[in-house]
Amino acid sequence: MKRIPVISAVYRDRNAIYEIARKDVKTQYRGSVLGFLWTILHPLLNMLVLWIIFRNLFGKSDPYYVLYLLCGNILFAAFRASTDQSLRSIVGNRGLLLRTKISPYIFPAAKTVTGMINFAYSLLALLPFMIYLSVTQGVNLFSYQLAFVLLVLPAFWLFELGMGLFLSALYVFFRDLRHIYAVILTLWMYLTPIFYKVENLNLDDFGRTVINCNPMYHFVTYFRECVYMGATAKNAEGLLAPTLPSWTTLGICYLCGVGGLILGIAFFMALKRKIIIRI
Amino acid sequence: MDENAKKVNPIVVDVSHVSMYFDVPQYRYDTLKERVVNFLKGKRNRTRRIQVLEDVSFQINRGESLGVIGHNGAGKSTLLKIVSGIYAPKAGTVKTRGKVVLLNLGAGFDMEADAVENIYLNGAILGFSRAQMKKRFDSIVEFAEIEDFLKLPLKNYSSGMISRLGFAIAMDIHPDVLLVDEVLSVGDANFQKKCLERIRQMQDEGTSLLFVSHSIPQVRSFCKNTIWIENSKVMAYGDTETVCNQYLEYCESIAGKKKK
Structure with a gap:
């Protein structure tokens, strides 16, 4: 394994990636009174706002709609934060890159690791909503399906890393990419079924293709199959019957993750030498 | 060999x-x-x-x-x-x-982080794990003479102090x-x-x-x-x-x- 160039590089740089990610997590909320608690509070408050707003807009008929909404939102928020921070990471560490021999890919890699840690904390913020629903609806939402979320996390991370490598390298050459990407993210978010359900849309073939080509759609779908469907799927008699998430969706997620990473690495390698000169 | x-x-x-x-x-x-x-x-x-x-x-x-x-x-x-x-x-x-270690002013430091974090960061960039750097920590701090400023972000250090820290780390790594x-x-x-x-x-x-x-x-x-x-x-x-x-x-x- 260590003979493959990419893997041997990651193995060599493992300490640097770890230290930079660790430093990021620590400095994230430095100077705020509540400190580290913000890592959990931030997604929690965010979700509370969404819940209050959307409960009254769409959620009247489905009591579990809040769970549907939060699953999509939590995942897309993690993707947004991770890639947006990766984008700036190489330019932001200009000083370090020009004074030490350190491979530039380490910075987006560390940012996505930090992003995954933050994502794990934001999952904790789902807990109060699940407890609330369990109590008010009189069902146990904590089924074993939840554990299947873990299976998709590596694929999600690989996809973020691929995007992070691509964006951070491109940002060195186009400093307005930040603003462009912010617009793209907004568009991307609305193309991903977060607030709405695909089955409620009257999509033609083209619309269906667009939705299917969106990797985030598959990640969100799998994530929901674990958390939301696991709790709310009903059998023929109309009773709650937890179902397993689909293996096909998981397979597509891994295809997106590995594919995205390969494209990201290829793009990064092509620009690698120019980055240090241009930065 | x-x-x-x-x-x-x-x-x-x-x-x-x-x-x-x-x-x-x-x-x-x-x-x-x-x-x-x-x-x-x-x-x-x-x-x-x-x-x-x-x-x-x-x-x-x-x-x-x-x-x-x-x-x-x-x-x-x-x-x-x-x-x-x-x-x-x-x-x-x-x-x-x-x-090979390059020693120049501010090499491998994050100015927002404090000295403790920077020692580990700098060590990691040179390929040393946290455990390996822990063993060297005391002698680095002693040589750099920065015992009293460990929790201060590096941006508040004087250039002389930063250079001392960089030098101390590079020396300890042999x-x-x-x-x-x-x-x-x-x-x-x-x-x-x-x-x-x-x-x-x-x-x-x-x-x-x-x-x-x-x-x-x-x-x-x-x-x-x-x-x-x-x-x-x-x-x-x-x-x-x-x-x-x-x-x-x-x-x-x-x-x-x-x-x-």
Whole structure:
């Protein structure tokens, strides 16, 4: 394994990636009174706002709609934060890159690791909503399906890393990419079924293709199959019957993750030498 | 392999016919918008080639030191960056053996983080794990004399303190090749003395040194050989005494011309 160039590089740089990610997590909320608690509070408050707003807009008929909404939102928020921070990471560490021999890919890699840690904390913020629903609806939402979320996390991370490598390298050459990407993210978010359900849309073939080509759609779908469907799927008699998430969706997620990473690495390698000169 | 290989082939740095240039565009376009606008306007962006180093060759044996002298902008720092691997040369080859550490001002530090975090960060960049750095931590802090400021972000440090910390970490890691870029000049007299003693001790232990300095006495006291670079070209390379004398004569002749 260590003979493959990419893997041997990651193995060599493992300490640097770890230290930079660790430093990021620590400095994230430095100077705020509540400190580290913000890592959990931030997604929690965010979700509370969404819940209050959307409960009254769409959620009247489905009591579990809040769970549907939060699953999509939590995942897309993690993707947004991770890639947006990766984008700036190489330019932001200009000083370090020009004074030490350190491979530039380490910075987006560390940012996505930090992003995954933050994502794990934001999952904790789902807990109060699940407890609330369990109590008010009189069902146990904590089924074993939840554990299947873990299976998709590596694929999600690989996809973020691929995007992070691509964006951070491109940002060195186009400093307005930040603003462009912010617009793209907004568009991307609305193309991903977060607030709405695909089955409620009257999509033609083209619309269906667009939705299917969106990797985030598959990640969100799998994530929901674990958390939301696991709790709310009903059998023929109309009773709650937890179902397993689909293996096909998981397979597509891994295809997106590995594919995205390969494209990201290829793009990064092509620009690698120019980055240090241009930065 | 180690001991025997080193005896057979004691060359630890082999720089051969290295050239470096930067292609600097006439207008620097940093955004996609500028690119598109200028493309539509049909503006052509010519690049100007800035030669930084031209056909530089030298070798350093194990435990030996090479001084690098020359005026500002001669290409000395770029040379060190090439030897350390930050830049890839446009022509020629650089071969190094063992652990190479580049010591320049603020190298490998995050100014927002405090000294503790920076020691681990710097160590990690050099390939050391947290556990390995923990063992070295106390001696680094002691040598840098920063016990009272460990929790202070580095941006609040003086440049002398930052250089002390960088030096202390580099010393503790026992590099095979130490590239020193003008860091000693910012420390106070006591610390300079301490560093110079330490460098000498490391030389005895087999560390090779590539020493960029504007202090001719320091170069004379450390380096057996010296290379003098001026306007990207090698003016002289050889015995320190001879090269330094040539350099000082050249400096005087320039000063003389300016007076006239």
